[in-house]
Amino acid sequence: MTRLFNDPSDFAEESLEGFVAAHRRWVRRVPGGVIRATPRVPGNVAVVVGGGSGHYPAFAGLVGQGMAHGAAVGNVFASPSAQQVHAVARAADSGGGVLLSFGNYAGDVLHFGQARQRLLDEGIPCEAVPVTDDVSSAPARDRDRRRGVAGDLAVFKVASAAADAGLPLAEVARLARLANDRTRSFGVAFDGCTLPGSTEPLFTVPAGRMAVGLGIHGEPGIGEQPMPTADELAELFVSTLLAELPPGVDTPRGQRVGVILSGLGSVKYEELFVVYRRVAQLLDRAGLEVVDPEVGELVTSFDMAGASLTLFWLTDELEPLWTAPADSPAHRKGSVPRVEGADDDEIPDLAQDVVPPASEESRASARTALAALAAVRDTVEEHAEELGRIDAVAGDGDHGIGMRRGAAGGLRAAEEAAARDAGAGTLLARAADAWADEAGGTSGALWGVALRSLAAVVGDEQRPSAQAVAAGVRAASEDVMRLGGAVVGDKTMVDVLVPFAETLSSRVEAGDALGAAWEAAAEAAGRAAEGTADLVPRMGRARPLAERSVGTPDAGAVSLALIVRAVRDVLPD
Amino acid sequence: MTRLFNDPSDFAEESLEGFVAAHRRWVRRVPGGVIRATPRVPGNVAVVVGGGSGHYPAFAGLVGQGMAHGAAVGNVFASPSAQQVHAVARAADSGGGVLLSFGNYAGDVLHFGQARQRLLDEGIPCEAVPVTDDVSSAPARDRDRRRGVAGDLAVFKVASAAADAGLPLAEVARLARLANDRTRSFGVAFDGCTLPGSTEPLFTVPAGRMAVGLGIHGEPGIGEQPMPTADELAELFVSTLLAELPPGVDTPRGQRVGVILSGLGSVKYEELFVVYRRVAQLLDRAGLEVVDPEVGELVTSFDMAGASLTLFWLTDELEPLWTAPADSPAHRKGSVPRVEGADDDEIPDLAQDVVPPASEESRASARTALAALAAVRDTVEEHAEELGRIDAVAGDGDHGIGMRRGAAGGLRAAEEAAARDAGAGTLLARAADAWADEAGGTSGALWGVALRSLAAVVGDEQRPSAQAVAAGVRAASEDVMRLGGAVVGDKTMVDVLVPFAETLSSRVEAGDALGAAWEAAAEAAGRAAEGTADLVPRMGRARPLAERSVGTPDAGAVSLALIVRAVRDVLPD
Missing domain, CATH: 1.25.40.340 (DhaL domain)
Structure with missing residues (x-):
């Protein structure tokens, strides 16, 4: 359960405040969320991500060099408002337009969609790319209806690396959509989480059972089965994901994949490593080449017990974006160029507002x-x-x-x-x-x-x-x-x-x-x-x-x- | 509880195997544990850390450029054997001698001590620095009896940065001891963990209560009290740690400190951020300057519910070691110089052994x-x-x-x-x-x-x-x-x-x-x-x-x- 909070209604705001205090090397607080602490590069696309609180490192933990330029931070398990998304996008924008990316949930689609419209109305080019990687949430023919889970990382990473490489908005959006089209996740859960201030869990899974395909907010899955061994879970993960190859891939053999094994909160690192051991064996046996695997907590739901596996099917143009250096609070890779932090004064004060004259x-x-x-x-x-x-x-x-x-x-x-x-x-x-x-x-x-x-x-x-x-x-x-x-x-x-x-x-x-x-x-x-x-x-x-x-x-x-x-x-x- | 495993007796070994498979960019498997994947620098001191499994990122997760050169990895919650420590030290040694560092637990002291003796017998200079940061485990006058918890990170980081700077063994050991003398941690727990394959938790804390000073393996604490709010916990953490200033510090005002707020497993990031918000306010109010704070999971005990705060009282010579770039699987900071990974052949094959002739x-x-x-x-x-x-x-x-x-x-x-x-x-x-x-x-x-x-x-x-x-x-x-x-x-x-x-x-x-x-x-x-x-x-x-x-x-x-x-x-x- 979630134990540490003050007034539960202040949880998301206080958490964000503490997050920013701990990560001034990477991020600055702006109305609606956070943006990078490093200076903006004029003319580059700004990648703005976001979603509800309670999923750290998604979403604020993924802001920094080589990762997102900003994150809109909603309340616990609730989409940020269009106002928030808009404010963060305005703060992150450096003249090259804005790419919005987020998990495909009704609230997020709505708010990011509205924010996009407002940006367009203001003359700021903007594209929106919802992430739809969760294979359990809709059949393959209905990919657009699928929810976004740990595959967020692949899409955000690719979009951000493309933006930092100076590519134009249309190209950044194309690559982000391509990354999303080639990313598949499959998750299981063993127990629910309790939101700050609640006395009852949001949902539960019977002891000794595993809910297959359960969503990260408890959305219905596709079945339930007895608790597997670590190896059996790895086999379920891999066989499920290999059963749905991305467009244009006929056989896994010889393909290169990014791999994300993500714990939801209380399934811990050593357990994930035991599962990954078998995942790596199985992928190797299937003839896949694993590139820069990530094993840890990438999208969480407080202390929910569960895990997911993501395969990101690389192409020649996606792979260098996946492996590019990154330096955000929760996802770091390689060595980014050193830059000095932005002056706090540089961050636009969006709170300043003017009431237009009225009759x-x-x-x-x-x-x-x-x-x-x-x-x-x-x-x-x-x-x-x-x-x-x-x-x-x-x-x-x-x-x-x-x-x-x-x-x-x-x-x-x-x-x-x-x-x-x-x-x-x-x-x-x-x-x-x-x-x-x-x-x-x-x-x-x-x-x-x-x-x-x-x-x-x-x-x-x-x-x-x-x-x-x-x-x-x-x-x-x-x-x-x-x-x-x-x-x-x-x-x-x-x-x-x-x-x-x-x-x-x-x-x-x-x-x-x-x-x-x-x-x-x-x-x-x-x-x-x-x-x-x-x-x-x-x-x-x-x-x-x-x-x-x-x-x-x-x-x-x-x-x-x-x-x-x-x-x-x-x-x- | 810990849910994902195969044969519980294989847990630590399989977890290490998966960890290495996921982190080949950083580490290589050697008998007894892991060493850095980057080439050794001849003449530099090798820092070898270690301890039981179940505490990730301690200890294997802290091996890499700017962090430890090797980690000996014991069974679940059990010290690595002297044989393991010795083997990892031999593999990590690059001619400058070995610094061993580990939490101050009886088994670790014994095994690392024996390994040190064996290295000395073989003509390899070796120093051992047990970490003793847990203020709850013994009174200040008995600092040497205190256990090591999340303060490990401060001591390992300083020793490793000093070693990578090319300092001689005596100097690396002096700095590591200085770092340990200036590091204090204080922890609380809300619930125990269940080891792989066990049906019962190792220990429990009554619902709605907080065990003050409970050790990371359930070692007795110093009291129990009702569950606090996040702010109250921050106040308890800070007031306790400010009550024991390090040698030579008369007032916190004007001091510079590294800060580590570590979750033990199922107290999650957002909760830690809410606590850190108040910790930062209180440290600021006390006149302290926080340098490179770390908020996350630094020393865990599977999914144990609890957290600890560490203050690392910096000096002019310690601060640059604390802030130096580092790139290990679980602790990364700044930008390390790029180096190619070591050739696998370069890693000595310690399995090769010769039976001496006998009468x-x-x-x-x-x-x-x-x-x-x-x-x-x-x-x-x-x-x-x-x-x-x-x-x-x-x-x-x-x-x-x-x-x-x-x-x-x-x-x-x-x-x-x-x-x-x-x-x-x-x-x-x-x-x-x-x-x-x-x-x-x-x-x-x-x-x-x-x-x-x-x-x-x-x-x-x-x-x-x-x-x-x-x-x-x-x-x-x-x-x-x-x-x-x-x-x-x-x-x-x-x-x-x-x-x-x-x-x-x-x-x-x-x-x-x-x-x-x-x-x-x-x-x-x-x-x-x-x-x-x-x-x-x-x-x-x-x-x-x-x-x-x-x-x-x-x-x-x-x-x-x-x-x-x-x-x-x-x-x-």
């Missing part, structure tokens, strides 16, 4: 928006436990906590913006970023997206008409579907957001005042939330279907219905 | 010695379980296992020597090395010493007279006391060995034949063994007195008495 009307509307956000905060606070209980049936039970953090953070940011005379658009945008930032997770991201879409339509100039609000809500609904990937019928908040947006638009078009139209839309939202109680598979990190209860609505749908209900009360009739 | 008489005596060793093996085999039970009362219960391995290994080596026409002296010397090698632990070392002393007196020339045998046993007795540090009355095998040797000598002097004299001496030995049943404190890793049973004899004393009894039967009357 008197928009500032008046901002007060209404602020009142609406206060009502949202109150209703979320009131229902947080209930939302957690609902979410625990089908999800991981943290929806109430995430919504509470998001709503409180959004209100706080809105208050600050209001105190500085922000218009309604800026106030909502600040609230959006803070909400996504503090809530974390997929629902945090989607609330951030929704509020940002609304903010963009509202703007800082005019008093928004009922038509403008309805259009903003429609835009929010479309963006949430586009970025979240869910459609009506998937039993998510989209099932509520779409009828809410449609009802609001049609009633406004029919001539209703905003208050009356919102009232009708909120009623439609309430009915739609009830409708999510039927059982269907869900995207993201869901429990196995067998464990889910029929008849419980989706927590995200319920919270949206509650929120639009609460907002009604602050709108003029 | 016909000595070869005849060798047959008697072989028969005696067979009788010893048989009696140990017969009584192994009983010896284990006796040892479990006051020790760790492994005496029977160790003796069984030692006696079997000794006999096997003797048979091989006999098959190659060895004389009695060579046969006994081979048996001695094999015994110590395979038995491990303190009693293995002492049996190795005893048989080697006997072997030296017996030689390969003459048929040994009764006088020569008695003199050999007397020499063995003296060497065991000298190296083991125990005297009569300490309730160890010395309580039996001394009266046995004295009786044998006096009866031979009085004119008895060897058989009759041995008979009388064996009877004295049996009586003496019974006498060890009274309770007194013992050296080494003993349980707290309160847990020991009065009235149980010492297992080592009992086994010695059984063995001399068995040998009687093969001696002529």
